[in-house]
Amino acid sequence: xxxxxxxxxxxxxxxxxxxxxxxxxxxxxxxxxxxxxxxxxxxxxxxxxxxxxxxxxxxxxxxxxxxxxxxxxxxxxxxxxxxxxxxxxxxxxxxxxxxxxxxxxxxxxxxxxxxxxxxxxxxxxxxxxxxxxxxxxxxxxxxxxxxxxxxxxxxxxxxxxxxxxxxxxxxxxxxxxxxxxxxxxxxxxxxxxxxxxxxxxxxxxxxxxxxxxxxxxxxxxxxxxxxxxxxxxxxxxxxxxxxxxxxxxxxxxx
Amino acid sequence: xxxxxxxxxxxxxxxxxxxxxxxxxxxxxxxxxxxxxxxxxxxxxxxxxxxxxxxxxxxxxxxxxxxxxxxxxxxxxxxxxxxxxxxxxxxxxxxxxxxxxxxxxxxxxxxxxxxxxxxxxxxxxxxxxxxxxxxxxxxxxxxxxxxxxxxxxxxxxxxxxxxxxxxxxxxxxxxxxxxxxxxxxxxxxxxxxxxxxxx
Numbered sequence: 001x002x003x004x005x006x007x008x009x010x011x012x013x014x015x016x017x018x019x020x021x022x023x024x025x026x027x028x029x030x031x032x033x034x035x036x037x038x039x040x041x042x043x044x045x046x047x048x049x050x051x052x053x054x055x056x057x058x059x060x061x062x063x064x065x066x067x068x069x070x071x072x073x074x075x076x077x078x079x080x081x082x083x084x085x086x087x088x089x090x091x092x093x094x095x096x097x098x099x100x101x102x103x104x105x106x107x108x109x110x111x112x113x114x115x116x117x118x119x120x121x122x123x124x125x126x127x128x129x130x131x132x133x134x135x136x137x138x139x140x141x142x143x144x145x146x147x148x149x150x151x152x153x154x155x156x157x158x159x160x161x162x163x164x165x166x167x168x169x170x171x172x173x174x175x176x177x178x179x180x181x182x183x184x185x186x187x188x189x190x191x192x193x194x195x196x197x198x199x200x201x202x203x204x205x206x207x208x209x210x211x212x213x214x215x216x217x218x219x220x221x222x223x224x225x226x227x228x229x230x231x232x233x234x235x236x237x238x239x240x241x242x243x244x245x246x247x248x249x250x251x252x253x254x
Numbered sequence: 255x256x257x258x259x260x261x262x263x264x265x266x267x268x269x270x271x272x273x274x275x276x277x278x279x280x281x282x283x284x285x286x287x288x289x290x291x292x293x294x295x296x297x298x299x300x301x302x303x304x305x306x307x308x309x310x311x312x313x314x315x316x317x318x319x320x321x322x323x324x325x326x327x328x329x330x331x332x333x334x335x336x337x338x339x340x341x342x343x344x345x346x347x348x349x350x351x352x353x354x355x356x357x358x359x360x361x362x363x364x365x366x367x368x369x370x371x372x373x374x375x376x377x378x379x380x381x382x383x384x385x386x387x388x389x390x391x392x393x394x395x396x397x398x399x400x401x402x403x404x405x406x407x408x409x410x411x412x413x414x415x416x417x418x419x420x421x422x423x424x425x426x427x428x429x430x431x432x433x434x435x436x437x438x439x440x441x442x443x444x445x446x447x448x449x450x451x452x453x
Contacts, residue, residue, distance in 0.1 A: 012369055018274045049439035052402045053369075080441045085402045088366060088410035095368030102369075244371030251373040 003062045003073055006030055009118060010053050011098045015041070022069065023051060025059065026101050026118060031109040035061050035072040050077045054084055054094045054122055081126040090125050092252055093132050095245040097121055097139050103239060104147055114146050120211055129215045133224050134206075138214055140231040141207040149238050150207070151230075152179025153200050159185050163200060170194045173230060175237045193233055199226040262288065314385070316361040316378050318343045326350075326359060333357040338395040339382065339411060341365045341404065349397060357395070360385060365398060366407040379411065386418050393421040400427045400442075 008027035016022045021040040025033050040047045050057060060074040084090045101118060105111060121139045124130050130138070144150055155162045157179035163171065166182045174181045175191040180200075195203075202223045206214060219227065236242040258266070262284055270280035287295055311317070312324035319325070326332065336357030340346045346359045364377040385391065394415060398404035412422050428446035429438055438446075 045434070045437040048437060049400075049442050054402065077440050082441055082444075085405040086409050088406045088413075091366075091402060091406040092368045099369050245368035247371055248366075248368040248373045251375060 003060050004030065004070075005058065005060045007056060007078060008033070008059045009056050009098075009115070009122070010051065011102045012053060013051060018042075021051065023072065024102060025057075026098075026105065026115060027059065028112060028115050029110055031111050032102070032105045032107045033061075034069055034107070035059070036069040037072040037075075040072075047072075047075055050075055050080075052080070052085070053098065054091075055080050056119060056122075079123070079126075081122055083126045083128070084122065089132055089252060092245065092249045093136055094122060094125055096136065096243060096249055097143075099243045099245045100140075100143060100235065100239075103243065104143075111146070114143065117142050117146065117211070124215065130217075131219070131224070133228055134217065134219045137203070137219070137224070137227040137231060138206040138217075140235055141203055142211075144231075144235065144238070145207055149178070151203075151234055152177075153195075153204055154180075156180055156182040156185055158182075163197070169197055171197065171200065173234075175234060191233075191237070193230050195226055195230055196222065199223040199230075203227055203230075311361075311363075315359045316363055316381070317346050317359055335390060335392040336395065337382075337385065337389075337391050337393075338397050339408075340397050341399060341407075345397065345399070355395070357393075358389075362398070362407070365401075365403045366410060367403045374410070377407075379414070382411070383414070383418075386415070386420060391420055393423065396422065396424045 006027040006029040008025035011024045011026055011032070013021045013023045016036065019039045019042040021037045023035055023037055025035065027033055037047055037051060040051055055077060056079040057075045058078055059072060061070045061072045063070045081094075084094050097118060101114065105114065117139065121135055124135050125132065141151075151173070153163065153173075156166065157174065157177040158181060161182050161184075163180060166180075168183050171194070172181050172186055173179065173193045173195050175193070180195075181192075198220065199222065202217065202219055206217060209217070232246060236246065265284040265287065266277070266280045269275060269283050270277050272280075275283070287298075308320045309318055310320070310322075312319040312327055313322050314327045315324060317324050317326065321328075333356050337360050338346075338349060338355055338357055339360045339362060340349065341362055341364065343361055346361055349355050349359075360378070360382050362377045362379070362382075364372055366372055366374065366377065386394070394411075396408040396411060398408045398411075408424055412424070415422050426449055427442060428449060429435065429442070435443070
């Protein structure tokens, strides 16, 4: 088969044998792909210094007719995001986003919108365009929406009363129902998180607003705190486990 | 493998578990061991067992050692107030081989990696902080690798060390000796250019 060329963001790498690497990329045209980079650990010329997590690369790889991983033939650096590597907090957030994509996204299925979101988030992180916590909220809200797990913040999941018509200022979000539950419908079930109306409004804006204007949004400290607590419970609940990078982030915040 | 007696089959199967050794190489090595003088084979087996029984981590720097405190930590001719922070014992050996450093070391035994779940509590960071006050360290050389994880670990340590009265330095990175400029990646080349010096 003729070689395939695509821009891609590196998600993770695993050492394979003494000289090779198995690398997982999130590519623009082929979605998530795993490639083997032969002699990547040994050669100082072929892939020198560019096979690093979160870098945007232009890849050329070939798929064999026989069994086995596609082989990475060529890689050139488009964006290294050098500032992410110099800040542990930025790296932790980038790692969390990369892990969500790695865990969630189906292999070999093109997902251009998710790719654009990931690249946007890495650029904003690199350039410090947004506070890391606000950026994480934006990424998680949009990523869950694109993955078909958009949290219902518009109306009560049971009686369908619209959020603006619910009288209380703090509204409960029920993880098992995937949406808000008003006071009248509220049962003593577990896995509930409280969100203020102001936070809900901001979460809805970052999920639907124009991505190019997203850097303008200013979260209040309460909205940041509530939004992060909500999403960092909502995402692992649907993923079925707590991502390791989220545990790392929590350790770092201590 | 039926054509070999079972002790040879066992030896081949055990050797082939070693990294980078396939079935054919294992077979060649097993036949070499069979032909070698008995004393040579005894020395080999004794040294393998000795490594497992005697090698431990130095209680100060966490490098590999056969004593509670390693040779470098016990060497009083070295600069006692300098500590070079590396990821793994093999990195310490690489710096030692260069002959460019005469201080002490601190082996982190890992590197911060969010996706692998390796956080600050999983590497020897707390021990580094205690050494700085206990051993009156005045300079910390950060010699973690230049990978994303190594760089982030280095910046994290530098940040944590700000409250201590120590000079913090990071090893330079740039063009390797004999390196061809056209094969050097953009990040390294930029750093080399930023770190240029007058001649």
